[in-house]
Amino acid sequence: MSLNLQIHSEHFTNPLYLDSGRILEPYDITYETYGTLNEDKSNVIVICHALTGSHHAAGMYEGDNKPGWWDALIGSGKAIDTDKYFVICSNVIGSCFGSTGPMSLRHPYHEPYRYKFPVVTIKDMVKAQRILFDRLDIHRVHAIVGGSMGGMQALQFALHYPNFSNKIIALATTHATQPWAIAFNKVAQEAILKDPDFKQGYYDPDIIKEQSLSGMAIGRMAGHISFLSHESMQRKFGREYKRDDGLYELFGKFQVESYLEYNGYNFTKWFDPLTYLYITKAINIFDLSRGYDSLQEAMQKIKAELHLISFSNDMLFKSYEMKELDNVLNEVGNTNHHYLEVESDYGHDAFLVEVEKFDTYIKEVLNG
Amino acid sequence: MSLNLQIHSEHFTNPLYLDSGRILEPYDITYETYGTLNEDKSNVIVICHALTGSHHAAGMYEGDNKPGWWDALIGSGKAIDTDKYFVICSNVIGSCFGSTGPMSLRHPYHEPYRYKFPVVTIKDMVKAQRILFDRLDIHRVHAIVGGSMGGMQALQFALHYPNFSNKIIALATTHATQPWAIAFNKVAQEAILKDPDFKQGYYDPDIIKEQSLSGMAIGRMAGHISFLSHESMQRKFGREYKRDDGLYELFGKFQVESYLEYNGYNFTKWFDPLTYLYITKAINIFDLSRGYDSLQEAMQKIKAELHLISFSNDMLFKSYEMKELDNVLNEVGNTNHHYLEVESDYGHDAFLVEVEKFDTYIKEVLNG
Numbered sequence: 001m002s003l004n005l006q007i008h009s010e011h012f013t014n015p016l017y018l019d020s021g022r023i024l025e026p027y028d029i030t031y032e033t034y035g036t037l038n039e040d041k042s043n044v045i046v047i048c049h050a051l052t053g054s055h056h057a058a059g060m061y062e063g064d065n066k067p068g069w070w071d072a073l074i075g076s077g078k079a080i081d082t083d084k085y086f087v088i089c090s091n092v093i094g095s096c097f098g099s100t101g102p103m104s105l106r107h108p109y110h111e112p113y114r115y116k117f118p119v120v121t122i123k124d125m126v127k128a129q130r131i132l133f134d135r136l137d138i139h140r141v142h143a144i145v146g147g148s149m150g151g152m153q154a155l156q157f158a159l160h161y162p163n164f165s166n167k168i169i170a171l172a173t174t175h176a177t178q179p180w181a182i183a184f185n186k187v188a189q190e191a192i193l194k195d196p197d198f199k200q201g202y203y204d205p206d207i208i209k210e211q212s213l214s215g216m217a218i219g220r221m222a223g224h225i226s227f228l229s230h231e232s233m234q235r236k237f238g239r240e241y242k243r244d245d246g247l248y249e250l251f252g253k254f255q256v257e258s259y260l261e262y263n264g265y266n267f268t269k270w271f272d273p274l275t276y277l278y279i280t281k282a283i284n285i286f287d288l289s290r291g292y293d294s295l296q297e298a299m300q301k302i303k304a305e306l307h308l309i310s311f312s313n314d315m316l317f318k319s320y321e322m323k324e325l326d327n328v329l330n331e332v333g334n335t336n337h338h339y340l341e342v343e344s345d346y347g348h349d350a351f352l353v354e355v356e357k358f359d360t361y362i363k364e365v366l367n368g
Numbered sequence: 369m370s371l372n373l374q375i376h377s378e379h380f381t382n383p384l385y386l387d388s389g390r391i392l393e394p395y396d397i398t399y400e401t402y403g404t405l406n407e408d409k410s411n412v413i414v415i416c417h418a419l420t421g422s423h424h425a426a427g428m429y430e431g432d433n434k435p436g437w438w439d440a441l442i443g444s445g446k447a448i449d450t451d452k453y454f455v456i457c458s459n460v461i462g463s464c465f466g467s468t469g470p471m472s473l474r475h476p477y478h479e480p481y482r483y484k485f486p487v488v489t490i491k492d493m494v495k496a497q498r499i500l501f502d503r504l505d506i507h508r509v510h511a512i513v514g515g516s517m518g519g520m521q522a523l524q525f526a527l528h529y530p531n532f533s534n535k536i537i538a539l540a541t542t543h544a545t546q547p548w549a550i551a552f553n554k555v556a557q558e559a560i561l562k563d564p565d566f567k568q569g570y571y572d573p574d575i576i577k578e579q580s581l582s583g584m585a586i587g588r589m590a591g592h593i594s595f596l597s598h599e600s601m602q603r604k605f606g607r608e609y610k611r612d613d614g615l616y617e618l619f620g621k622f623q624v625e626s627y628l629e630y631n632g633y634n635f636t637k638w639f640d641p642l643t644y645l646y647i648t649k650a651i652n653i654f655d656l657s658r659g660y661d662s663l664q665e666a667m668q669k670i671k672a673e674l675h676l677i678s679f680s681n682d683m684l685f686k687s688y689e690m691k692e693l694d695n696v697l698n699e700v701g702n703t704n705h706h707y708l709e710v711e712s713d714y715g716h717d718a719f720l721v722e723v724e725k726f727d728t729y730i731k732e733v734l735n736g
Contacts, residue, residue, distance in 0.1 A: 021616070119617070179604075182591070182624050183593045184593065187589050187622070190585070190586050190589060190632075191586045194563075194586065196564055212517040215562070217558070218558050218559045218586065221558065222590050222593075224553045225555070226592075233547040234548075236547075238546070247653055248388035248390075248486075248489075248653075249375055250645065250649055254547065254652065256547040256554070257550060260551060260554050261554070262559070264558070281618055285616075318598055329567055340560040351545060
């Protein structure tokens with residue numbers, strides 16, 4: 001059977017009331033669907049994307065040379081089986097792939113929001129998705145699955161809309177962003193802000209894409225360090241030096257340097273710098289316990305079957321952060337949650353690149 | 369008794385033949401001494417400094433508000449006891465605190481070297497120190513002690529001048545720089561190079577110090593991440609937010625962000641960016657086994673009593689890197705070496721800030 005990849009966009013004119021007290025109005029949400037919605041709408045699975053991800057989680061468009069970011073997991077006969085499930089992945093509010101974000105035109109002006117865009121939170125992202133599903137007349141789903149910032153959304157869904165999803169699967173994420181992750185984001189934010197071509201937000205997006213914003217490239221390089229692990233870097237690069245470079249040339253490069261440079265500068269071709277500031281801000285201020293007396297109190301609200309999956313060498317969201325959440329759930333007597341630590345030396349990237357280590361688990365959760 | 373802190377500078381007119389095949393000529397070495405040289409010159413201890421360190425390892429000058437970088441370890445009655453030992457710490461070749469480096473005037477021109485400065489290696493740094501000691505008529509020392517890049521120098525001394533020092537103590541270092549450390553350096557190098565105020569090396573050092581080179585500040589922020597550990601950041605900052613900042617302000621800051629910003633920008637007041645490029649290059653290309661068929665072959669040259677000290681949560685030079693060296697020494701039948709892993713959650717910084725965890729060990733090694 002085919003993936004039945006479809007792309008859609010919805011326009012909303014009702015105000016979206018944000019955590020910050022600000023209002024987003026109007027706004028758009030771009031999303032993809034895969035598979036077919038069954039008659040009683042009981043086969044919906046929601047996928048949530050990470051920092052630089054998008055609604056394009058699976059399949060390929062004509063002319064593409066690589067598929068969506070979780071294609072290894074989503075498709076006909078795969079763990080998230082589109083022969084069986086109707087899968088929805090939407091671009092989050094604040095992002096730059098079709099949903100309303102800081103470079104969208106601000107109504108009623110014909111200028112981008114830029115710094116006038118409100119800070120959005122993970123909760124706001126989730127709320128906007130919930131409104132989208134309402135419009136699609138979907139009021140309960142089978143499962144919500146996400147990794148990294150997508151995992152934060154999955155957990156936030158579980159907390160904020162306890163009856164909305166039967167199952168929640170959160171991977172490579174945390175219950176509250178820790179200083180280590182905030183520090184990496186800080187390097188990127190500072191590098192973007194201090195790049196003169198960023199023009200304090202008044203850059204021309206087309207020129208930026210063409211010329212490469214070195215600040216964002218540098219920030220992304222730092223990001224890539226946090227996505228890997230000592231072990232994966234060791235295996236991937238070791239101390240390999242570029243063949244044509246001399247060891248004693250000041251600008252001669254190790255392979256790891258070449259990798260960072262390539263990925264850093266390539267990133268500026270497909271991601272928006274102002275969006276990077278806003279999404280990293282949303283990640284930094286994410287804390288499931290906000291608004292509650294404690295994480296314990298918050299966790300008492302959870303009703304869905306909850307699956308926490310961490311990766312042993314994740315340097316960005318350490319395995320113990322998910323374990324802490326598992327402990328708190330135990331403490332408050334939650335008997336419907338599971339914690340799995342996947343052995344992997346890929347680091348944070350494992351949730352994207354080592355799908356074969358956890359896809360059977362996800363399949364069983366979804367079908368069980 | 370007093371520390372007897374003295375500062376000196378020596379000028380050398382003989383060529384220094386570098387690993388790269390290039391020549392440095394003439395050159396200066398600035399160094400400090402503490403304590404008093406005994407009659408038979410048998411009480412010399414050499415201290416080697418790290419990336420951004422200097423010859424100023426202990427004591428204070430008038431008007432200073434903080435002492436040298438290893439003051440907790442070096443002084444009257446301390447582990448490296450200046451009542452007993454004559455301690456020498458020199459600024460490495462390539463650095464910016466008085467010894468010849470890339471911003472020194474290039475003979476016979478009255479212009480800084482800038483990119484004309486040759487790439488120097490850890491071995492070159494060590495060689496220059498050996499020449500300095502020759503001039504001081506010191507041909508054998510009691511011990512060489514260094515952490516991080518200082519530890520690389522200590523190991524290089526042991527390998528290259530096997531009869532020069534009785535004891536070698538290398539802390540928080542590696543036998544060959546790993547891709548993880550190179551990656552952090554890459555972020556800093558790229559940030560410096562892409563800063564328009566760096567002017568491709570043609571900056572005015574005074575203006576740079578005054579105005580702060582944001583590129584180097586950003587690079588230093590990344591560096592600080594690598595100096596810390598998850599645990600120390602957790603304890604030091606947690607998720608503390610700056611009191612006067614609003615959580616939903618785009619530029620509101622967590623304490624960890626404030627810390628990185630302060631240390632990053634402050635760094636630009638006292639360190640030179642071109643020097644940063646050269647010293648990180650020296651660190652990146654450091655590999656004890658270069659010029660040998662294997663690390664095993666290299667380690668067979670070692671004659672000194674060798675002490676390897678690593679720190680359990682060091683993220684920059686992982687504990688197992690020193691353990692690897694220890695294993696190789698065992699393999700080749702070296703019976704005069706010791707490996708100690710210090711439990712610490714301070715990360716790489718531990719060799720500077722948790723001296724009380726290893727000073728007794730160092731004292732015993734020196735006096736034993």
